[in-house]
Amino acid sequence: MRAQDVMTSPVATASPGQPVKEIAALLADHGFTAAPVVDDGHLVGMVTEADVLRDRIPVDARSRIWDYNATDVHPALTVAEVMSTPAVAITPGTDCAAIARMMLDDHVRAVPVVDGGHGVVGIVTRRDLLRAIATDDTTVLTAVRSRLAAYGGAGRWSVTVHDGLVEIVDDFDDATDRHVAKVIAESVPGVAEVRVRSRASAR
Structure with a gap:
């Protein structure tokens, strides 16, 4: 930010x-x-x-x-x-x-x-x-999803937000994309922390 x-x-x-x-x-x-x-x-x-x-x-x-x-x-x-x-x-x-x-x-x-x-x-x-x-989680979620969609297309990542903590699950096992997603999410006002993981590790 x-x-x-x-x-x-x-x-x-x-x-x-x-x-x-x-x-x-x-x-x-x-x-x-x-x-x-x-x-x-x-x-x-x-x-x-x-x-x-x-x-x-x-x-x-x-x-x-x-x-x-x-x-x-x-x-x-x-x-x-x-x-x-x-x-x-x-x-x-x-x-x-x-x-x-x-x-x-x-x-x-x-x-x-x-x-x-x-x-x-x-x-x-x-x-x-x-x-x-103080930005509410719904606003943060919308902004993060929008920016990630612009980078990798809609549905590329699963995103949740709770008290400013953004969790992103990568449906593909791509370390570079996960790094980029983290940087993108951290630029959104209201984000306190970003955690990104692959779908395999989320299971």
Whole structure:
């Protein structure tokens, strides 16, 4: 499973000169955790919920009415002032296992997807990966059968799915075909594990 299989596209982007208030509304209204910052077609940074929140909400005046030494906070006005740089990007072909490791190791919630001269073509969030994991078994079964049929014809394999575990029985004793079937099935969103065996060994 690769980034192109799970990414959200098209993706809402921000520009460096855009007011922080506008980006706050974008993130809040659409439930986004972050947005890529694009300048002249190039990815230049990321603006996250944390970036927008930082120093943005003033202390309630009633709690500082007698505090004459309170420091005034002057919040940033533009995205360029709050965005995180440099932006780490992935390509459409990046393996989702690597994306998950990156998100967990680097504590990031969203990663932009960049495709050469096309610029930012999507974004992968933790929610996108969770949605793939949560794909129901019936949907997974249909997708696996369809892809295997495209490779070897309908009825070439017997397929079952339970809790994301795909079991494929090869009606012919062909090790190469079994390897290919495993690779094909593993590319389907929602697949947790694939086991392939020949019909002879299944008896």
